Amino acid sequence: MYLYLLPLILVFGARLFFFRGRFSPFRKYGDFILLLYLFPLGFAIFYAKAVEATSSQGPSFSALLYLSLALIIYFSPLFFHQSRKEVKINLIDKNIVLFLCVVLVFGGFYSIIVFFPKASFALRFGAEDLRALTNSGDYSVLSGSIKDTIAVGFSVFFGLSQLLAFLILATKIFGAWSNFCAFSLIFSSSSYIFNSLAFAGRDGVVFWLFSFAFCYVFVRRWVDLKLPKLFWLVLVIFCVLGGGAFILITIDRFNEVFFIFAYGAQQVHQFNAQYVIDPPLYHGWNGFREILSLLGVGGEIDRDYHWQYYLNRDVNPWTFKFFIGSIFRDFGKVGTMLFLMVTSLLMWLMLIKKYSQDSVSRITSFGQILAIYLYSQVGFMGVFYFKHSALNLYLVVFFLLIFGFGLLRIFGLRWFVYFR
DSSP: GGGGGGHHHHHHHHHHSSSSSSOOTTHHHHHHHHHHHHHHHHHHHHHHHHTTOOOOOOOOHHHHHHHHHHHHHHHHHHHHTTSSOOOOHHHEOOHHHHHHHHHHHHHHHHHHHHHHHHHHHHHHOOOOHHHHHHHTTSSSOOOOOOOHHHHHHHHHHHHEEEEEHHHHHHHHHHHGHHHHHHHHHHHHHHHHHHHHHTTTOOOOOOOHHHHHHHHHHHHHTOOOOOOOOHHHHHHHHHHHHHHHHHHHHHHHHHSOOTTHHHTTTTTHHHHHHHHOOOOOOTTTTEEEEEEEEEOOOOOOOOOHHHHHHHHHHTOOSSSSSHHHHHHHHHHHHHHHHEEEHHHHHHHHHHHHHHSSOOGGGGGGGGGHHHHHHHHHHHHHHHTOOOGGOHHHHHHHHHHHHHHHHHHHHHHOOEEEEOOO
């Protein structure tokens, strides 16, 4: 039974042994993401004890070792980067930053206007009743109209709004107007919370707070960032209101709020079970369906067949298994490890090149900041499952932004360099 603690020991041990510096989740962004994983890793044994009577899958050394190595591979470039000193960041042309701010702020407020009445209705109606009403076909949160599509599209960029807000606070690129621009971005980013609440979902509250805390810790790499009092007030208000909605939905769905502790500690046990039964693969159609469609790749998956395969072996197919478990459904043991190694290697190459050349190359560009944020976001939003499986088009647009700003830098767009 204590074998379920193997990932906790190996992952946390690798962080302390192979990467210099003390564990500091409120100063180092990689450590912050690891902190989010310590709860499910640490409480795995308690969850396993609670369900061992109803589970036919015991702990597997190979499964837990696989999970440990997968997490170490994912975290390694983040641990490397956070251990290196940086003294400079740069933002692109001031006018482009302003353009991004205007688009994100107006888009975010538009999304709030669209989703607020839907979220209000969902909270009044109740999570379980809303699900039943939706499943019956008598109600749909999204009408399929262009206005709903635009609202959803802007709301999922809440993380970019938060990141840009903290970068503006750090650089003071707009002088006296910097605080106002940053506050507008933070407030408009709450559109993602309303988007989630409209479906009686709780992940909007959780991921918004995760992203807010991550961006704060991440930007503190360059400056000793001190948030204005108004920011702390807004954060407290969101925590109180969002936390209240979170508790109401949880009680409505599970009849008790403390069920959430078991709900968030199941990942290690469920990944272990999935690994042992070695299920048939989705071949990308679970986590990358829209990307495959854009690439013109044909194919379809019989989800009922896959789910029945799990259920016949006493494994729940819709439980949390970390983002690694979600990708495992697509690519299996070998494919998942290759996927993680390739993505991690790409991050390593970008960072090693950055630190192996002259001092100019060590200035962190806006494109590099976006790349590190997206890689990190997969991790802190993937503490439950691969959330980006529902955000494929977001991934495509974000990759285009990274590529576009990289080209702008290569072709000599002027930028403003800011010193600590």
